[in-house]
Amino acid sequence: MNDLAAIGELQISESAQNRKLTGADRAAVLLLSLGGDNGIGVWERLDEIEIKEISLAMARLGPVSPGMMEDLLVDFVAKLSAKGAVMGNYESTERLLACFLPNEQVSSIMEEIRGPAGRTMWEKLSNVQETLLANYLKNEYPQTVAVVLSKIKSDHASRVLSLLPEEFSLEVVNRMLRMEAVQTEILDKIEQTLRVEFMANLSRGSKRDPHEHMADIFNSFDRQTETRFMSSLEEENEESADKIKALMFTFDDLAKLDGMAIQSMLRFIERPQLALALKGAGDSIRDVFFENMSQRATKLLKDDMEALGPVRLKDVDEAQSGMVNKAKEMADRGEIAISSNQGEDELVY
Structure with missing residues (x-):
């Protein structure tokens, strides 16, 4: 038994000596060697994500041979003394990655690490604003949305679900109730799609114009x-x-809405407000609303507008602003699509 134990220790030592450590592994070894008292100054300068990553690396580190630790410490001291100091930030990380990776891959990595906090994709999604996530998911298949919401935090999933169109969200709920174990290949594909199509765009759009x-x-x-x-x-x-x-999206831009959007809006706009708003509007936008109303409703509305007589510009502005805000609220909920002045083909959801 002693011989077997000795052979086992020799194999572990050789394996530890030969294995390649990741960056988090190397940091974990250094901090373990420093111990609690000497390493506290380093720990205090790490953010929560870094602490989690290094802690995870420590927990999974396994045996590290004395020779390997010595090589690591010598390498660290040599690099530190050669540079004088080490500063880690987004810019220095990007410059370093650019030395040995293609630009496209560097951009992809930096976009992801600049995105929402979290070690895994699902942790990151749980830190994305629910409105942004809902606006993305409403264009996906209900089964895909069900998988995503089943993987993120329950409280966050509930807020996202409440922002989805009602019929769509009910279908998602039913899919979640019937969901069985998701195959690893499918889960990996969903993660990759989220990383490429959503997280990358989210990171690029984080700096608002x-x-x-x-x-x-x-x-x-x-x-x-x-x-x-x-x-x-x-x-x-x-x-x-x-x-x-x-x-800008203004009252005049309501004229660009399609018939279904106008009819949806009319269900939520009180007739007195509509009469006041159209009283100060041009013929083109008046016609858009009249064309999407019945003859009887149009006649009643025109009678209301006539009965108003002279109105204050301030009151017209308030009525029109209220209609614009209602259109934006409906667009945020995915009930209508509104077009900005940038171009007729651009949609804002």
Whole structure:
């Protein structure tokens, strides 16, 4: 038995000496060798994700031979003394990866690590804003959505589910109830699709164009305030003014909605508000609404508009803003698609 034990120890030692350590493994070895008292200063500078990754590496590390530890420490000291200091951040990581990886792969890696926090894809998804995730998932097959929601945190899944269209969400619930064990190949394919199509786009879109934010602010202005600011901006920076106008969604843009969207909106707009909003509107947008109403409803609405007499511009602005906000709310819920001024083909969900 002693001979067998000695042979086993020799095999473990050789395996530990020859195996290749990952970056997290190397960090784990260094911190283990430093111990609690000496390593506390390093631990304090790590964020939560780094601590989890290194802790996981420690737990799975297994035996590390003295020779391997010595080589690792010598290598670390040599690199540290040659550079003077080590600074780890997104920029330095990207520069280092670019030395030995293709640009496309570097971009993919950096997009993922800059994305939501989490070690696994499902942890990352649990930290994505529910509106963004719901807007993406509503275009997927119910079975795919069922798999995704079954893998993320329950509270987050409930918020995402509540934002999906009602019939679609009910189908997803039924699929989740009937779901059996998902094959590894299918799960891997879903993860890869999410990584390529959703997470990468989410990371690229994390830095929002300031013109988009300003367009949202201008959309919230009343007409007089909007005109005043826009006129001043056009004098100082015509290019930015044009970009903001192109990104804004205004009452006149309701004329670009299709018939089904208009009819959906009419179910939620009170007739007095509609009459007041159309009282100050041009003929083109009035016709869009009239064409999607019955003859009787159109006549009653026109009578209401006539009965209003002269109205204050401020009241018209408020009524029109209310309709624009309702359109945006419905678009956020996936009930209608609204088009911005950027182009007739672009859809905002």
